[in-house]
Structure formats: structure tokens, C-alpha cells
Amino acid sequence: MSRELEILDRLKKAYPEARIALKFENPLQLLIATILSAQCTDERVNQVTPELFKKYPDARAFAEADLEELAQDIRSTGFYKQKARYIKEACRILVEKYGGEVPKSLEALLELPGVARKTANIVLANAYGIVEGIPVDTHVRRLARRLGFTQEKDPDKIERDLMRIIPREDWAVIPYVLQAHGRTICTARKPKCDRCPVRDLCPSAGKDLA
Template sequence: MDEKWRALRILRLLREAYPEVRGTALRFRTPLELLIATILSAQCTDERVNEVTEELFRRYRTAEDFAGADLGELEEAVRPTGFYRSKARRIKEVCRVLVEEYGSEVPRSMEELVKLPGVARKTANIVLANAYGIVEGIAVDTHVMRLSHRLGLSKEKNRDKIERDLMGLIPREDWFDFNYLLIEHGRRVCKARRPLCEDCILRDLCPSAQEFLQRFKAKP
């Protein structure tokens, strides 16, 4: 089966299954808020991040606010998202650079975004596509990585290489939709520990389905 045809078939089925999906589930009003929320989303659910940022963004509104925040207070504010010490330090450092080098504005290009401390292509893709409507690639998070492997869309382990494989299979105008449809399917059906293959609309297109169906067949 032609891999591009199979990828487009996957895209069509996911669109039919999740017509409501339109980008990130992270709540934000400004590019800065999305950048902060994306940093906090590492190893944390979007739902938990949204709970935290509701109060966080009332307390800290600008890059200057975050850059000048007391580290201990910021750590406590983001504690529920996990890894709070490293996240608080990164937020302060990123915002310091924004203030000193970018006039407190979040850059609008991949080249400039990945220059920020700790910001890789995944975070940059999320910010560019959702805050600015600029689609430069596909944000490879844990869901996208897992589904790319299970669906046989990429054998790579490196996120940037997985992204290149996906970009080669899907037309550019569909990158944004494909990105967030994969994430939604990963959350609802193709779960990390026990994928719900028996209920999966992609089962006939997935090279991993039979293996998982057999593995969990005898288990409750």
C-alpha cells in the first residue's frame, strides 16, 4: 500500500471522527501565554495546565512580570504541573531573553523561537501555528510520537526526524489538522499503556493493531 495514500486515509478518518478538533487544548489569549503554557505542559496534561494558568496569568501578565518574579513564588504557582523548579527557572530565563532581546514580544519565526532557552521545534511549532497562524511543521509530542510508530508512519526515535517523515507524507496545508487529530486520537483511543484497538477507526490501516489485540485478548 502506498504510504502517502495510507497517511491521507488516516487523516480523512480522523477528521470524520473528531470534527471539533481545532488546534491546541491549551487556553491562552496572547502568544506569551501560549509559550508559558506550552512550557508547563511538559509531562503534564493540558487540563491540569489550564487549571494552573487561570490564576497564573492573572498574577503575571507580561514578560517583565515573569522575568522579575520571585523564583520561589513562581515555583509554588506552577507546582501542580510537576517538575516545577525547572519549569519556573525556564520561564524566568525565557522571559528575561524576551525582555532583553525581543522587546518583550514572542518571536514570529522558527529560527528565532528555537534560540530561546529550552525551546525546541515542538514548542515553537505549537506557538507559531496556534498564536500566529504560521504552520512551519508538526509538533511531535508524546502522542504524535507514539502514534507515528504504531501506525508505521515513522521508525525514527528523534522528534525532528519523525516530524520530517510526517511532513513528507501529508500535504503542507493539512499539517496543522493532522497534528492535533493525532493528539486527540492518542488521548481518546491509542493510549500509551492499553490502546483501545477494538474500538479504533484506524484498525484496518494500523500495522500494530493485531499485536495489541492479541496481547490484551485474555486480559480483563
């Protein structure tokens, strides 16, 4: 087995429970929650969304929301004015072009404001089971670079490198496995290499870098 596949195998075994942490009951809720999760923990998003989804039950409700009020409703997730604008405008487009439904294609999702490949991949995979790519967030980016899976910095280029290395059946779970490892062991600041299950396969082990 290649070094890369051995790493993936060990990490999957180390974090067998790893999966999406965002709470949602339908594709629209997942889309909104994922937009909110930018630069914010899923845990905090989950503190805001139950109330939010009660107040705004569908895309039309978000599209017709008062912008200032919506912003206050999501305030604690940070970047709240931006996110409120993205959500309102995205939902306006959903109502206008897709009957209030969340479209099932990458291209259509990428048309929405506040939605790039990371968000689109998460929504497609977890709401519809459609796997077209690998969501690259900061955890995935940091670990992919530390593990020597890529030298790139641009998320889209990192995604391409990962799609070459990782078997397609793992594309949907791998971000959650990497996030779990990134939160617990391979942290941004002081990675706990002494407790890492892939230490012997990691080119960055013991080093003190990004």
C-alpha cells in the same frame, strides 16, 4: 488515495472538533502554557494559568519574578523548578531582545530555554498562524510509529517523516487529531483497537506493542 492519506482523512472525520486545548489570550500566554505542558496534561495547565497570568501580566513580570515563588505558582504541573527557570529566563530574553514580544520565527523561538521544536511549532501555528513544521509530542510520536508513518524515535526525524507524508494544510491540526485519538482509542497502554476507525489500515492493530 494512499494508505497514509486515507488514515488522515478518517481520523480527521472521527475528531472534527480536535484543536488546541490550552487556554491563552496572547502569544506570550501560549508560550508559557506550552512550556508548562511538558509531561503534563493541558487540563492541568489550564487549572494553573488563569491565576498565573493575572499575577504575571507580561514578559517583564515573569522576568522579574521571584524564582521560588514562581516555582510554587506552577508547582502542580510537575518539573516546577526547571519550568520556573525556563520561563523566567525565556522572558528575560524576550524583554531584552524582542521588546517583551514573542518572536515569530522558529529560529528565534528555539533560542529560548525550555523551547524546542515541539513548543516552537505550537506557538507559531496557534498564536500567529505560521506553519513551519509539525509539533511532535509523545502522542504524535506513538501514533506515527504505530501507524507506520515512521520508524524513527528522534522527534526531529519523526517530524521530517511526517512533513513528507502529511499535506502542509494539515500540519497545524494533525497533532490535535492524533492527540484526540491517542487519548481515547490509541492509548499508550491498552489501545482499544476493536473501536479504532483505522484498524484495517494499521500495521500495529491487535498487536501489543509500542
